[in-house]
Amino acid sequence: MVSNAVSQEFARKVTTEGVTVAEWSFMRALYDEEAVAPSVLAEKMGMTKGAISKLADRLLAKGLVARIESEQDKRAHSLLLSAEGRAKVPVLASLADENDAEYFGVLTMDEREALDRTLKALAARRGLRNIPAD
């Protein structure tokens, strides 16, 4: 219930910025790097290359992502954030923070810290690493 409520509300918030949650995840994954091959992104996000291809199409159409062709390998290319896309990431990140603050604000500081610690321990012990797309 908690996770659903938090992410539904976040979805509503990012929509006002013209992107979906999956698109945000995609952009966030690109933010850490210069340019990334679709196949690498698929691995990083735990999605198929078909799904990445479709998401990339939409983000290219929105002008938030750009692509550069590989010169060594004519099949390959890399994806990167456009200037506009890169500028948008902190805005979306602050929506995420705001959303978290809003939801978890009803907890005491101790509760928040305990929750944070426990979830991080869980993720570490289970080796979770995929960026959630929804």
Add this chain to the structure above:
Amino acid sequence: MVSNAVSQEFARKVTTEGVTVAEWSFMRALYDEEAVAPSVLAEKMGMTKGAISKLADRLLAKGLVARIESEQDKRAHSLLLSAEGRAKVPVLASLADENDAEYFGVLTMDEREALDRTLKALAARRGLRNIPAD
């Protein structure tokens, strides 16, 4: 990440029983009651009546849900679990328990209790009540 991992794994598990997570939520919502009007179910599950209608169609086709027509109001009907559907709920519930045990089993008893307590407090303070469908 945690929530995504848990629910993706659960989705995989229920699929082996021939239902989707949304269908499971629907069945779970019916389990507490005799027969429920689609409109009431929509309210309870936080979905539109159109979405309920579509889900109900699938569950009727699978024989897990049945409907009874209202005699007072010829527009209305109620939905209820079929015998097969009712028998399936505990099976699916045990998959959910198994899944939770599997995921949260890497936590100590203290960590699990703290997590449980905090999430329940959060849900209570935020007045969350919708059954998550995904």
Add this chain to the structure above:
DNA sequence: TATTGTTATACTCTATAACTATA
């Protein structure tokens, strides 16, 4: 008119698998 449900339409998310171009 108002209400109960259904249906039409649309979009996102995602997978699988077939396909194209290149290596």
Add this chain to the structure above:
DNA sequence: TATAGTTATAGAGTATAACAATA
């Protein structure tokens, strides 16, 4: 052949809005 991506197809999940039947 093998690999990088794209595309075709499909189905789930869901919303909005138009609609039919009945109240």
